[in-house]
Amino acid sequence: MISSQGITANIESSLIGRLSFSAVPSNQKAKTIIVNPILRKSEWKSYQSVLLSNRGDFDKSRDMGVSAIYLDADISALSEGDIVEIQPDGRLSVLYQITSRHNVIFATSKCNSNCIMCPQPVDNSEGSLTDRNLEIISLMDKCTDEIAITGGEPTIIGKDLFRLILACKKLLPSTSLLLLSNARKFSDFEYTHFFSSLQHPNLILGTSLYGDNDTEHDRIVGSDGAFHETVKGILNLGTFRNRVEIRTVIHKYTYQRLTRIAEFIYRNMTFVSHIAFMGLEIMGAAKQNLESLWVEPTDIRTDLENAVHYLNQRDMNVSIYNIPLCLLPHTLWKYARQSISDWKNSFALSCHSCSVKGNCSGLFNSGLELYSAYLKPI
Structure with a gap:
């Protein structure tokens, strides 16, 4: 911000x-x-x-x-x-920038998971932000392309989440919505049914999967039973034909299992619209736990390449977020996206001479110093 x-x-x-x-x-x-x-x-x-x-x-x-x-x-x-x-x-x-592609509605900082790499600190003294967010929505430009509803965990605010979605549907009818959620609440079939009945014309739910089994996923999100709730939630969302994106953050506990996660998604969730493998944002818990999360950028290449190619060969829509082109094999460049919010985005001094800077994601501000030594202008 x-x-x-x-x-x-x-x-x-x-x-x-x-x-x-x-x-x-x-x-x-x-x-x-x-x-x-x-x-x-x-x-x-x-x-x-x-x-x-x-x-x-x-x-x-x-x-x-x-x-x-x-x-x-x-x-x-x-x-x-x-x-x-x-x-x-x-x-x-600045709560909303008319020229930005990365505007967000921050629903709450509270969450029912405790991910070891979450960049967002929890504010337990926080009151309801819904009326404030409804006011912001009412002031947004009608030609806004996309808004993300994020947190914390947006489903924590209960029916107020539906109020936000309906306000966007009414006041911003041509604006697409990205709802970022751990999808655990959607394990409740009736909740998913009601959510689906809102019938927003252009909403995609972005959720996270950090393992192909409950042991790995639950350890990373800090909550027993989360894997089964998330998987059931994704399946329920698919039952009602909701668009779903699955995201996996790459760090020490996930990078060697990327292909297994890809296989799990293909075998069980072929209906998902998009899969994204994401670089780490070094803020909040990720910064505190960096020593245990860190993996050398060069070490992730083979596993990431195998996972991306596995999904692509099966006609699944896959992308790479938050990783500069020079840290990726050339075969993965076409999957890399400029995904970092502009107010969080930076380039190292060495990047200014790079011939592919215009197509590169750059880095999170928080990781600029740490990753600069690994960057190699092209």
């Missing part, structure tokens, strides 16, 4: 609004944060807030009782239609 620190005036509680760099119709002003407005200052009060990069204008807005934030920073990264949150302490966070 992109954020900046500024100074606020006349903001007593957090507010969420859509940015505009020019005047908007009267019926949109209450949810519009206007940026450096070329308007009479008497008109500023009709907007939800004013974002200013001129300190003199900010001081005047404060004296006038106008809700405002002053940023002494480059605002060129902000665009018309972005959605931001402003806190009373001056923190501005």
